[in-house]
Amino acid sequence: MSEIKPTLKQRFDRWMIRHGRVLVIGLPYLWLFLFFLVPFLIVLKISFATAEYAQPPYSALFQWVDEGVNVAINFGNYLFLLSDSLYITAYLNSIRIAAISTVITLLIGYPMAYGIARAKGSTRNLLLMLVILPFWTSFLIRVYAWIGILDREGLINAALMGMHIISEPLIMRQTEFAVYIGIVYTYLPFMILPLYSTLEKMDGSLLEAALDLGCKPWKAFLKITLPLSMPGVLAGSLLVFIPAVGEFVIPELLGGPNTLMIGRTLWNEFFSNRDWPIASSVAIAMLIFLVVPIMYFQHIQGKTEEAGK
Amino acid sequence: MSGKRSIFLTSALCFGFAFLYVPILLVIIYSFNEGKLVTVWAGFSTKWYVELFQDDGMIDAAWNSLRIGVMSATLALAIGTPAGLVMSRFGRFKTRTMFSGMIAAPLVMPDVITGLSLLLLFVTMEQLIGWPEGRGMTTIVIAHTTFCAAYVAVVIQSRLAGMDSSIEEAAMDLGAKPTKIFFLITLPMILPALMAGWLLSFTLSLDDLVISSFVAGPGSTTLPMKVFSSVRLGVSPEINALATLIIVAISILIIIASILVMRSERQRSRQIQDDPGIVG
Numbered sequence: 001m002s003e004i005k006p007t008l009k010q011r012f013d014r015w016m017i018r019h020g021r022v023l024v025i026g027l028p029y030l031w032l033f034l035f036f037l038v039p040f041l042i043v044l045k046i047s048f049a050t051a052e053y054a055q056p057p058y059s060a061l062f063q064w065v066d067e068g069v070n071v072a073i074n075f076g077n078y079l080f081l082l083s084d085s086l087y088i089t090a091y092l093n094s095i096r097i098a099a100i101s102t103v104i105t106l107l108i109g110y111p112m113a114y115g116i117a118r119a120k121g122s123t124r125n126l127l128l129m130l131v132i133l134p135f136w137t138s139f140l141i142r143v144y145a146w147i148g149i150l151d152r153e154g155l156i157n158a159a160l161m162g163m164h165i166i167s168e169p170l171i172m173r174q175t176e177f178a179v180y181i182g183i184v185y186t187y188l189p190f191m192i193l194p195l196y197s198t199l200e201k202m203d204g205s206l207l208e209a210a211l212d213l214g215c216k217p218w219k220a221f222l223k224i225t226l227p228l229s230m231p232g233v234l235a236g237s238l239l240v241f242i243p244a245v246g247e248f249v250i251p252e253l254l255g256g257p258n259t260l261m262i263g264r265t266l267w268n269e270f271f272s273n274r275d276w277p278i279a280s281s282v283a284i285a286m287l288i289f290l291v292v293p294i295m296y297f298q299h300i301q302g303k304t305e306e307a308g309k
Numbered sequence: 310m311s312g313k314r315s316i317f318l319t320s321a322l323c324f325g326f327a328f329l330y331v332p333i334l335l336v337i338i339y340s341f342n343e344g345k346l347v348t349v350w351a352g353f354s355t356k357w358y359v360e361l362f363q364d365d366g367m368i369d370a371a372w373n374s375l376r377i378g379v380m381s382a383t384l385a386l387a388i389g390t391p392a393g394l395v396m397s398r399f400g401r402f403k404t405r406t407m408f409s410g411m412i413a414a415p416l417v418m419p420d421v422i423t424g425l426s427l428l429l430l431f432v433t434m435e436q437l438i439g440w441p442e443g444r445g446m447t448t449i450v451i452a453h454t455t456f457c458a459a460y461v462a463v464v465i466q467s468r469l470a471g472m473d474s475s476i477e478e479a480a481m482d483l484g485a486k487p488t489k490i491f492f493l494i495t496l497p498m499i500l501p502a503l504m505a506g507w508l509l510s511f512t513l514s515l516d517d518l519v520i521s522s523f524v525a526g527p528g529s530t531t532l533p534m535k536v537f538s539s540v541r542l543g544v545s546p547e548i549n550a551l552a553t554l555i556i557v558a559i560s561i562l563i564i565i566a567s568i569l570v571m572r573s574e575r576q577r578s579r580q581i582q583d584d585p586g587i588v589g
Binding site (some may be wrong): 013017020021024025027028029031032033035036037038039040042043046056108109111112114115116118127129130131132133134136137138139140141142144145146147148149151153155158185188189217238239242243245246247248249252253263266267270271276279280283286287290293294295297298301302 | 329333388559
């Protein structure tokens with residue numbers, strides 16, 4: 001580090017001490033501001049535009065920006081969302097499917113996280129590794145794997161028919177059931193990891209004391225373990241619920257044509273109908289719904305960060 | 310009672326891991342299936358791998374994805390590392406809440422929203438300042454960098470939060486310059502986190518379908534886009550082969566990385582034991 005000429009180095013150091021802090025904050029701040037925050041404002045703006053056969057396919061917003069006074073805000077897109085039952089159904093479906101999947105993920109993930117946290121040293125590391133590994137492998141491939149299993153000509157049907165348990169193939173793919181499996185399967189590691197990290201930190205002596213004093217194990221679990229692991233439960237649930245609401249790939253590949261979810265609706269509005277303003281208003285409506293859980297998630301993140309110090 | 314509990318936990322773990330791994334194993338097994346039908350085993354064969362490597366479209370897409378992954382991961386490290394440092398070491402500053410929000414939100418934001426919003430940004434920017442010209446690799450790299458940087462920031466932040474800042478403070482008290490402290494103390498301490506952050510970004514970028522689909526242009530088809538368009542029609546043995554290659558490659562990468570991290574940790578703790586002075 002000290003090979004630079006002293007004068008230059010001194011000048012650089014002095015400059016860094018004065019401006020370094022701003023520089024370190026500034027770079028990520030600017031990037032995230034420009035590429036994460038500003039885009040939402042643009043989506044908001046275009047959600048008030050009118051679709052047109054043009055390039056880009058929405059009413060000339062920049063003309064009214066230049067003209068300044070001639071601002072014609074079109075609330076029509078939002079009114080359209082409210083008037084067409086398709087969108088409302090899609091929203092309600094997404095929320096219902098995401099909520100049910102989150103609960104199933106929690107029910108499967110909690111005992112797993114608990115088991116891993118209770119395991120001894122090297123076994124624990126191995127189990128943790130086994131949870132993390134699927135999290136790294138391709139999401140798309142993990143969804144794809146279920147096509148081959150659930151399909152009409154898939155492995156489950158082939159096995160069941162081979163064993164003469166059923167004579168007609170079961171319809172499992174292209175149903176809501178398949179979407180649940182897909183979401184639970186792909187998001188399970190997101191649930192287990194935060195749960196594990198709270199359960200692992202938990203003080204075992206509290207539980208021992210309760211058991212020594214004659215508390216029933218299930219009661220001790222409900223009164224001690226569960227409340228103490230609540231931050232993990234909440235963080236894990238939000239990590240599953242929020243992205244699942246807007247999920248596109250899973251309903252598209254595993255769901256049926258009538259498994260309406262809002263992420264899929266947005267995709268179709270954008271890619272099939274090429275209606276950018278409607279797609280934007282769908283996105284804004286989704287964001288309005290998700291803002292509360294997202295803020296809550298951020299709040300929990302902030303808390304764990306402070307607890308970590 | 311505790312016996313009952315451990316039986317319950319063990320069976321939950323067995324069920325859970327079977328659920329996580331059986332589908333992946335089936336994909337791997339059936340990638341070596343001779344026949345085209347996915348459910349009927351027609352003997353061992355590697356012909357789908359041969360076919361995969363002769364598929365020029367697939368190879369091009371894979372090459373695009375690798376290049377995008379390396380660039381995005383590197384950029385994400387450059388942006389996410391200072392962000393993590395700011396979050397854990399800079400204390401309070403104006404608009405910190407907004408800053409932490411911009412780091413937490415991309416982690417959970419549905420892909421369709423991120424993709425659409427970035428596309429609209431790029432279209433608007435092109436109209437206003439003429440850059441980026443059209444959409445392609447550059448726009449995909451920018452999009453991936455943005456959400457990967459958030460992951461890097463969280464990885465770095467949690468690493469720094471779990472670490473004692475007293476060494477840095479001591480160096481500061483002894484008059485070391487902030488840059489020197491960063492490069493001599495902080496950076497070596499967070500090296501494993503940097504590696505993990507880069508790898509995580511690389512795999513996230515390699516895996517992204519939705520955001521890429523929004524911001525891609527002609528000639529910048531990525532591997533997930535290619536896979537998605539063929540998977541929509543159903544299972545294909547060629548995709549099984551590709552999936553197997555990806556799974557094996559990533560597993561090897563992760564195992565090597567974790568061995569390296571473990572070794573560096575061990576070395577570090579040994580160094581500290583031998584000569585506590587070396588850390589400062």
